[in-house]
Amino acid sequence: MHELSIAMGIVEAAVDEAQRRGVTVSAVHLRLGALSGVVKDALMFSYEVACQDTTLQGSQLIVEDVPVIVYCSQCRKEQTLESVQLFQCPECGTPTMDIRQGKELEVFALEVQE
Amino acid sequence: MSEPRLLEVRRNVLKQNDVIARALREQFRAAGVFVVSLVSSPGSGKTTFLEKTLTQLQPRYRVAALVGDLATENDAVRLARSKAPVKQITTGTLCHLEAAMVQSALQEWELHQLDFLFIENVGNLVCPSSYDLGENLRLVLMSVTEGEDKPLKYPTIFNSADVAVISKNELADAVDFDWDAARNSIESVRPGMQIFRLSAKTGQGMDEYLTFLSRQLELQRAVMQP
Numbered sequence: 001m002h003e004l005s006i007a008m009g010i011v012e013a014a015v016d017e018a019q020r021r022g023v024t025v026s027a028v029h030l031r032l033g034a035l036s037g038v039v040k041d042a043l044m045f046s047y048e049v050a051c052q053d054t055t056l057q058g059s060q061l062i063v064e065d066v067p068v069i070v071y072c073s074q075c076r077k078e079q080t081l082e083s084v085q086l087f088q089c090p091e092c093g094t095p096t097m098d099i100r101q102g103k104e105l106e107v108f109a110l111e112v113q114e
Numbered sequence: 115m116s117e118p119r120l121l122e123v124r125r126n127v128l129k130q131n132d133v134i135a136r137a138l139r140e141q142f143r144a145a146g147v148f149v150v151s152l153v154s155s156p157g158s159g160k161t162t163f164l165e166k167t168l169t170q171l172q173p174r175y176r177v178a179a180l181v182g183d184l185a186t187e188n189d190a191v192r193l194a195r196s197k198a199p200v201k202q203i204t205t206g207t208l209c210h211l212e213a214a215m216v217q218s219a220l221q222e223w224e225l226h227q228l229d230f231l232f233i234e235n236v237g238n239l240v241c242p243s244s245y246d247l248g249e250n251l252r253l254v255l256m257s258v259t260e261g262e263d264k265p266l267k268y269p270t271i272f273n274s275a276d277v278a279v280i281s282k283n284e285l286a287d288a289v290d291f292d293w294d295a296a297r298n299s300i301e302s303v304r305p306g307m308q309i310f311r312l313s314a315k316t317g318q319g320m321d322e323y324l325t326f327l328s329r330q331l332e333l334q335r336a337v338m339q340p
Contacts, residue, residue, distance in 0.1 A: 002210055002241035006127060013125040026118050030127075037243035037270045084269045087305050095305030105244070107125040111118045 006038055006105070007046035011056050013107045018055060027060040027111035033104035034068050034084050060111075068102030131245055134213035138220075138248025145225035146338065148331040149233065151247050153271055154255035155264075156237030159281050161189045163255060163314040164234055168196035170324055175229040175331075180219050182211040182236045189234065199223075210241035213248060229331060239268040251330060257282040262295035269303040276307070279323065283313040 010028060018025045032038060040063055047061040068081040072089035078100055079089050088095045126132065142149050154160045164179060171177050178199040181189045190202035203211060203219050216233060225231070233249060235242045254275035256264050259282060265272040272278070278300055286293070293311070300307055310326070312319025 002208070002244065005208070006244070009127045009130075013123075013127060017121075017123045017125065021121070023121065029120075035270050035273060037240065037274075039240075084273070084303070085266050086302050087273065088302075095301070097305050105127045107123055107127060110121045110123055112121050113118050 003038060003042040004046040004049065007043055007050035010047065010061070010107055011050045011054055014056055014059075014110055015054055017107075017110060018112065021112070023110070023112035023114055025056055025059050025110050025112055027062055028056070028107060029062045029064065029109040029111070031064050031066050031104045031106045031108045033066045033102040034081075035099070035102040036105045038105060040065070064108070066102060066104045069100045070096045071098040071100055072096055073098070128244060131213045134217055135246035135248040138213055138217055139250075141225065142231070142248060142250065143334075143338070145228070146335060147225050147228045147231050148251070148327075148334050149231045149247075149249045150251045150253055150327070151233040151235060151249040152253050152255060153235045153239065153242045153275065154237060155239050155260060158237070158255050158257045158260060159314060160234060160237060160255055161192055163279070163281055164232055165193055165196050166314040166317070166320065167232065167324070167327075168193065168198040170320060171230060171327070172196065172198060174328075176227060177230045177232070178223070178228050179232040179234060180216060181234045182215070184209075184236060205236055209236055209238050210245055211235050211247060212245050216247050230327065239264075239271045243271040243274045250334065251276045253277050253279060255279045255281055256296075258286045258291040259289050262292050263299050265296075265299040265303045272300060272303045272307075275304065277326075278304075278307055278309045280309065280311045281314055283311050283318060284316050 014025055014028050051057045068084055069078050072079050072094055074092050074094040075089055152160055168177050179193055180201050180203055182203045182205055183189050184205055187202050190200050193200045201219055203215050233247055252275045254272055310323040312323055
């Protein structure tokens with residue numbers, strides 16, 4: 001399980017941003033790609049642990065699941081995959097590895113108070 | 115206290131790892147060494163496979179290996195039998211290698227004196243998928259005893275890999291291994307991935323895979339020609 005070290009990375013990034021801007025963080029918004037290799041439940045649990053003894057203690061982690069979007073050369077457009085077990089166009093069935101979205105592991109925004 | 119407001123920051127959590135991985139990749143390119151990382155489940159035969167790879171490449175190439183292991187040095191000891199330079203990275207409780215660990219392990223190495231460097235990750239099909247190590251090729255290894263649907267259970271790591279090796283082929287009949295089902299599973303999570311089916315123990319199928327590696331090195335060096 002590497003979610004604890006990921007959670008610590010999230011907290012570190014948020015603490016750093018909060019310090020530089022002189023704000024207090026009440027929630028962290030994370031964009032989590034379906035191909036990020038991170039398990040959401042384990043991350044939620046680890047987040048609390050990672051926040052301990054930091055200025056983020058008591059803050060919330062709000063995770064936005066980011067689905068995989070691929071480009072289908074047949075349909076000539078981007079398509080959202082329903083499952084990471086099937087890398088083919090959901091419309092025409094053409095296999096594709098042209099991944100346009102889904103690997104995100106990004107602290108997107110902070111809910112802050114001045 | 116004022117109402118909370120939303121502040122957009124957009125910070126990639128793994129940025130630090132990605133920055134080091136990029137630097138490593140540039141370092142490997144400049145040194146002319148081709149770097150292969152190996153990922154697999156525990157017990158898939160990664161160390162035997164790597165030992166044979168090192169031994170069989172050695173007459174023609176200068177090879178070395180970095181080995182990630184949770185606690186023991188057993189793997190490094192086994193790999194040292196190949197006579198190739200081998201260095202252990204003991205990760206302690208960490209379930210994967212990170213770019214910084216590779217960078218620090220390589221500090222005293224003369225990379226330009228190598229043709230191939232292999233990085234054996236910790237036996238784990240989940241965590242290593244998130245971390246770029248600067249490798250040129252990520253090889254995922256699964257053995258015939260693990261079941262044909264392994265790729266469907268661990269789609270992220272298979273999707274992130276460049277090539278798959280199905281090992282322990284000498285046991286395929288004993289476990290009724292369904293080659294088509296395995297190939298379909300891989301094709302489903304990682305369309306177009308090249309697959310090698312081999313036995314590190316008997317040597318069957320090793321030639322094709324080693325020829326593939328040689329070709330990759332040639333291609334990399336051809337690109338580097340001014």
